[in-house]
Each structure stands twice: as C-alpha cells, then as structure tokens.
Amino acid sequence: MEKTMNLTLKVWRQKNAATDGQFVEYPLKDVSEDSSFLEMLDILNEELVEQGKEPVAFDHDCREGICGTCSMTINGTAHGPQRATTACQLHMRHFHDGQTITIEPWRAKPFPVMKDLIVDRTPFDRIMQAGGFITGRAGSAVEANAMPIPKGTADYAMDAAACIGCGACVAACPNASAMLFTAAKVAHMNSLPQGKPEKDRRALAMVTTMDGEGFGGCTNIGECEAVCPKEISLDMIAQLNRDYAAAQVKSFFKAV
Amino acid sequence: MSSPFCNFIRSTIGRKILMALTGLVLVLFVMGHMLGNLQIFLGAEVINAYAYQLHYELPTAALWGIRLFLLACVAVHIWAAVSLTLDNKRARPDSYAAEKPVQATYASRTMRISGVILLAFIIFHIAHYTARVVPGMQYEEPGVLSPTEVPLVKGGEMVLKDGQPVMTFNVNDMMVAGFQVWWVSAFYIIATGLLCMHLAHGVSSMFQTVGLRNKIWRKRLDLVALAYGWVVFIGFAVIPLAVLTGLLQMDPTGGLGEEVAAITETIQK
Numbered sequence: 375m376e377k378t379m380n381l382t383l384k385v386w387r388q389k390n391a392a393t394d395g396q397f398v399e400y401p402l403k404d405v406s407e408d409s410s411f412l413e414m415l416d417i418l419n420e421e422l423v424e425q426g427k428e429p430v431a432f433d434h435d436c437r438e439g440i441c442g443t444c445s446m447t448i449n450g451t452a453h454g455p456q457r458a459t460t461a462c463q464l465h466m467r468h469f470h471d472g473q474t475i476t477i478e479p480w481r482a483k484p485f486p487v488m489k490d491l492i493v494d495r496t497p498f499d500r501i502m503q504a505g506g507f508i509t510g511r512a513g514s515a516v517e518a519n520a521m522p523i524p525k526g527t528a529d530y531a532m533d534a535a536a537c538i539g540c541g542a543c544v545a546a547c548p549n550a551s552a553m554l555f556t557a558a559k560v561a562h563m564n565s566l567p568q569g570k571p572e573k574d575r576r577a578l579a580m581v582t583t584m585d586g587e588g589f590g591g592c593t594n595i596g597e598c599e600a601v602c603p604k605e606i607s608l609d610m611i612a613q614l615n616r617d618y619a620a621a622q623v624k625s626f627f628k629a630v
Numbered sequence: 631m632s633s634p635f636c637n638f639i640r641s642t643i644g645r646k647i648l649m650a651l652t653g654l655v656l657v658l659f660v661m662g663h664m665l666g667n668l669q670i671f672l673g674a675e676v677i678n679a680y681a682y683q684l685h686y687e688l689p690t691a692a693l694w695g696i697r698l699f700l701l702a703c704v705a706v707h708i709w710a711a712v713s714l715t716l717d718n719k720r721a722r723p724d725s726y727a728a729e730k731p732v733q734a735t736y737a738s739r740t741m742r743i744s745g746v747i748l749l750a751f752i753i754f755h756i757a758h759y760t761a762r763v764v765p766g767m768q769y770e771e772p773g774v775l776s777p778t779e780v781p782l783v784k785g786g787e788m789v790l791k792d793g794q795p796v797m798t799f800n801v802n803d804m805m806v807a808g809f810q811v812w813w814v815s816a817f818y819i820i821a822t823g824l825l826c827m828h829l830a831h832g833v834s835s836m837f838q839t840v841g842l843r844n845k846i847w848r849k850r851l852d853l854v855a856l857a858y859g860w861v862v863f864i865g866f867a868v869i870p871l872a873v874l875t876g877l878l879q880m881d882p883t884g885g886l887g888e889e890v891a892a893i894t895e896t897i898q899k
C-alpha cells in the first residue's frame with residue numbers, strides 16, 4: 375500500500391530581485407512517499423493556484439537529473455539529504471510524516487534571487503565563455519580512432535564532464551566559491567588532447583572570470599563535493615590549482 | 631597593476647597558494663622550535679647551551695635574517711587569510727535558515743578563529759620570551775630570580791675563554807619562571823591546542839592548495855595532519871605541564887650542580 379505523509383513546508387518567498395523575501399509556512403497533506411520532491415512542490419502549487427495564491431517559482435527542466443536546472447536548498451543541504459541526487463530525483467520516501475521541510479534558494483552573492491527559489495546563474499555562463507571550449511574546428515564528429523586517448527584519461531575527462539552546472543557547489547560552500555564547477559570544466563578540457571593546447575590560457579581566463587564574478591575562494595573543506603549530484607571530486611580542484619599555478623609560472627617567465 | 635605577479639596575488643588561488651607556502655614554512659619552523667624547546671628535559675645546561683648557540687654562535691645577521699623571514703611569512707599568511715576571508719564573506723552574505731555542514735570538520739570551519747587566537751599568542755609569546763617586556767613578568771626582577779647569567783656548559787665542562795668562564799643567559803629558569811605563572815601556562819596550552827586544530831586541517835589543506843593531493847593522498851594526508859597537530863600539541867604542552875607539576879625546576883646554577891655553583895659564586899663576587 376502506498377504510504378502518505380503530512381508535511382509542513384517552510385518556503386522562501388520573494389517577489390523579485392529588488393524586494394526582500396521571507397519564509398512562508400504551508401501545510402501539505404497526503405503526500406505520497408513515491409512522489410519526487412518537485413512533484414510534491416507541484417501539488418503545493420496546484421493548491422496555491424486553487425486558493426488564488428501565487429505559486430512557488432522554482433527552476434526545473436529535465437526532472438531526470440541531467441540538466442542541472444533544479445536548484446534548491448532543502449533543510450540546509452543543496453539538493454537535499456540524498457547523496458549524489460538532484461532535487462528532481464529526490465523522493466519523498468527520504469522524509470517522514472509530520473516533518474517540517476525548509477526550502478531555500480541557493481544563497482550566494484553572484485547568484486541573486488530572481489523570484490522565490492529561482493536564482494540567476496548566468497555567472498557560470500560567463501566562466502564558460504572565458505575558456506570552457508576549444509577553438510579548434512568543430513565540424514562533424516571525427517572518426518573515433520583518429521585520436522587515441524588512453525582509457526584512464528577518457529574516464530577522468532568523462533567524470534569531469536558529468537558536471538551539470540547546477541550550482542550546488544556554490545550553494546553549499548560557506549564562501550560561495552565556484553571552484554568545483556570551474557575545476558570540473560578545466561579538468562575536462564585540459565586533460566584531453568583537443569583541449570591541451572589551450573590549457574594555460576583556459577586556466578588563467580576561467581579563474582580570472584570566476585574571481586571577477588564575485589565568487590569566494592576555496593578553503594578546502596569539501597562541502598561542494600559532498601553535495602554535488604554528479605560527485606565531482608576535490609581531485610579536480612587540486613588539478614585546477616596545479617594547472618593555474620603552472621600557467622602563472624609560465625607567464626612570469628615567458629619570453630619577452 | 632596587471633603584471634603576471636599582480637594577477638597572481640590578486641586571484642583567490644594565488645593568495646591561497648601564498649597562504650599554503652607561508653604555512654609550510656611555519657609548519658616546519660614549529661617542529662624545529664618544539665624539538666629545540668624539548669631539550670629543557672635534558673637539563674638546564676643543555677637548553678642554555680642551545681640558546682647560546684642560536685644567539686651567539688650563529689652569526690647575528692643569520693639570526694635576524696631567519697627572524698625577519700619568519701615574521702614576513704606570518705605577515706603574508708595573515709594578509710592572505712584576511713583578504714580572502716573578506717572576499718569570502720562578501721561572496722556569501724546570507725546564510726541558510728537551516729545552515730548545517732554535511733561533512734566539513736570542526737577544525738576546517740574554525741581556521742579563522744584558531745588563526746586569530748594564534749596571532750594573539752604569537753605576539754604575547756614574542757613579548758614574553760623573546761623581547762621579555764611583559765610587565766610583572768620580567769625575569770630579572772629581584773626576588774623572582776637571582777643570577778640571570780650562568781656559565782656556559784658543554785659536555786659537562788664549563789666553557790672557558792681567556793681563563794674566564796663564558797657566561798650565558800639562564801633560559802631554563804626563564805622558561806620555568808614564566809610557566810609558574812598559571813595563566814601563562816594556561817594560555818600557552820590553549821594556544822598550542824588551537825595550533826593542533828589549525829594544523830589538523832592546514833597540513834593536509836596546503837597540499838590540496840598547491841595541487842599535490844588526490845583521493846588516496848587526501849586520506850593519508852588528513853591522518854598525517856592530525857598526527858602532526860597532536861605531536862606538536864603534546865611536544866609544546868608538556869613543558870608548562872612539567873613546570874606546573876614541579877617536574878621541571880629552576881636551577882640558578884645553570885645545571886652545574888652544587889660544588890661548581892660555589893665556584894661560580896666566587897667568580898661572580
């Protein structure tokens with residue numbers, strides 16, 4: 375038999391970027407433990423619409439954990455209590471009857487709240503524009519064996535490329551640092567032969583943009599890795615530190 | 631202002647690397663300092679001879695070079711810590727209503743507090759034992775201690791120069807007298823406890839900062855860092871504890887023992 379639960383939701387409501395927000399409590403009855411967290415919010419919103427109230431705005435798209443659009447802090451943890459799981463893939467069976475669930479937007483200066491749970495994540499786009507690409511011709515896909523890549527390298531690059539850019543790392547970091555995101559992008563490109571020629575330029579440009587967007591610095595506490603739905607590893611931050619330092623040393627001593 | 635070096639130290643990673651490199655210097659210094667101090671357990675004459683070596687056998691320029699280098703490291707470490715902390719606070723002005731860390735260690739979350747208390751301690755410590763200017767604590771104060779100068783002893787024999795014993799400062803008694811003041815000992819033990827915490831995160835973190843860490847090494851380095859922190863804590867804290875429990879005593883003869891002390895007195899007269 376399907377189990378249901380009654381919940382109290384404490385949701386951050388904010389009209390727009392210019393106004394202050396506050397928490398509003400909503401009771402929600404008979405939530406199936408099989409529904410996803412976003413389906414639970416859909417149910418809340420249907421009730422709110424029926425009551426003639428403004429529904430809670432939240433970002434979502436694929437709802438299958440691959441697009442990185444959903445973004446909310448659930449009971450103080452980005453994407454909620456389940457490890458390696460986006461909010462859209464989180465199920466209500468991880469909560470219990472009578473529980474109060476606090477739902478907040480990502481909190482970071484560079485990610486201003488636009489409305490309710492929706493934040494503006496375009497600073498990530500600008501970090502990508504600074505170096506998250508290769509300048510080689512990107513016509514049709516090349517023959518797979520034209521450029522042999524060792525399995526270990528391919529796996530590592532794939533692990534880095536798994537980053538969906540959701541911003542949970544920034545949200546979880548007490549310094550709102552974007553190091554894990556930037557590191558994943560740098561590690562992905564810098565480890566593959568296609569990206570290697572621009573390794574130094576990429577590391578310098580992406581870090582400069584990251585800092586310029588107002589993200590904080592890394593204090594190596596590892597909260598980002600712990601909440602990352604794709605389990606991007608701190609090893610990638612170590613690589614970013616290494617690649618950045620090497621690029622800087624080369625630029626000190628470049629021929630003039 | 632856009633030379634590569636300026637760009638480097640303006641970046642968050644660059645400042646963090648400076649913090650790691652200066653941290654490394656301090657980490658190594660702290661171990662050396664601790665081993666030096668522990669010689670007090672080998673006898674007053676040993677620690678006094680060690681101090682004499684540092685102060686008079688080492689060229690003055692080298693002594694001051696090392697001191698200034700260490701102070702510069704502390705200054706750069708603090709500058710980077712403060713400027714990054716300000717940037718970090720600016721980046722995250724609001725906290726969550728249900729703020730709670732998922733896995734971050736207590737030590738890693740309190741680096742700034744442990745650091746600030748360490749700074750207060752470093753200032754006090756230099757004023758106390760290096761500059762010897764803490765009021766009410768002057769080692770030379772009459773009544774606190776009599777002879778501040780004792781003969782230098784090496785290999786159980788007084789060192790003579792032109793037939794006269796070479797005199798040196800009685801560091802043993804200065805340390806014992808200092809730690810007999812209970813709150814000095816308490817502050818010292820608390821500060822080295824915080825140093826233990828600071829290092830339990832820092833010693834592993836600095837490898838990550840310079841890019842020399844991965845999943846496997848993270849586990850190992852975290853253990854190394856914790857062990858290092860504890861070794862440093864115990865190594866420093868045993869001295870005030872030994873003083874408070876009476877294990878370490880003042881020795882106005884500087885380790886020469888009774889009969890030689892008599893000779894010393896005659897010489898001094």
Ligand code: HEM
Nearest residue numbers: 593650653656657660711741745746749832833835836839
């Ligand atoms: C003088 C006052 C001090 C202050 C204000 C201070 C502050 C800090 C701060 C804020 C951090 C960064 C923590 C983080 O990023 O999570 C740090 C890191 C560190 N500190 Fe200190 N600290 C001080 C003294 C010391 C001392 C005396 C030592 C060594 C004996 C030391 C060794 C380290 C190390 C090894 C790191 C790690 C660097 C890294 O994360 O890459 N610090 N310190």
Ligand code: FES
Nearest residue numbers: 437441442444462
């Ligand atoms: S909605 Fe696409 S990852 Fe959650």
